[in-house]
Amino acid sequence: MDISLDMRVQQMRAWRGMPVTQSLPLLYPRLAAIHTMTPEVGKPDTYGRIVMPTFTRLSYPFLESEGAYLLENGHVMYLWLGRKVDSALLSALFGVSSIEQVDPAMPELPNLENPFSQQLNLLISELRKMRPHGMSFNIVRQQLDPSEVEFANLLVEDKNLDNQSYIDYLCVVHRQIQTEVLHVDTQPRFYF
Numbered sequence: 001m002d003i004s005l006d007m008r009v010q011q012m013r014a015w016r017g018m019p020v021t022q023s024l025p026l027l028y029p030r031l032a033a034i035h036t037m038t039p040e041v042g043k044p045d046t047y048g049r050i051v052m053p054t055f056t057r058l059s060y061p062f063l064e065s066e067g068a069y070l071l072e073n074g075h076v077m078y079l080w081l082g083r084k085v086d087s088a089l090l091s092a093l094f095g096v097s098s099i100e101q102v103d104p105a106m107p108e109l110p111n112l113e114n115p116f117s118q119q120l121n122l123l124i125s126e127l128r129k130m131r132p133h134g135m136s137f138n139i140v141r142q143q144l145d146p147s148e149v150e151f152a153n154l155l156v157e158d159k160n161l162d163n164q165s166y167i168d169y170l171c172v173v174h175r176q177i178q179t180e181v182l183h184v185d186t187q188p189r190f191y192f
Helices: 005-016 020-027 087-094 115-129 148-153 166-186
Strands: 030-033 068-072 076-081 136-141
Parallel strands (some): 076 136
16 A cells, blocks of 8 residues: 555654554454344443443454444444345345445444344444544445455455465564574573
């Protein structure tokens, strides 16, 4: 991806002053399967904390083409719809029966009069409250929208654009730590 020098400088300055709570989701976004949400998700528990959905690993093999997933990194939010997503889910969220009828340019999820739509809208609202600034909302339809490339770039456990996957990166770091530990252990020790 080509990024101008001005954008690089702006990003470096932003990262330098960013608290950890904001930088972590940028490094490892959260991905939730909304097609398997329980009724408690998005609502306060007995302690008043909002119940979050179960988060999924950030890798395409973990995405089901029959599912729908919500991904957020603190700056942008994507609703990914699998190619074979259930028409009942599409009807509950968008009031349509097929994925081709979903408008990907929709700036917000419609708030329809059914429990699932209200639950997901409540969850999106709570996720936005956790962040210091608003997150844009994008709909991505599998194998239909060009924005799927942007979504895929946030799946950090996959290799994208010839970069290492997250797992490969962890292996490299682990090897470097082992090498450093072995190097330290082989150094002669002098005691005075």
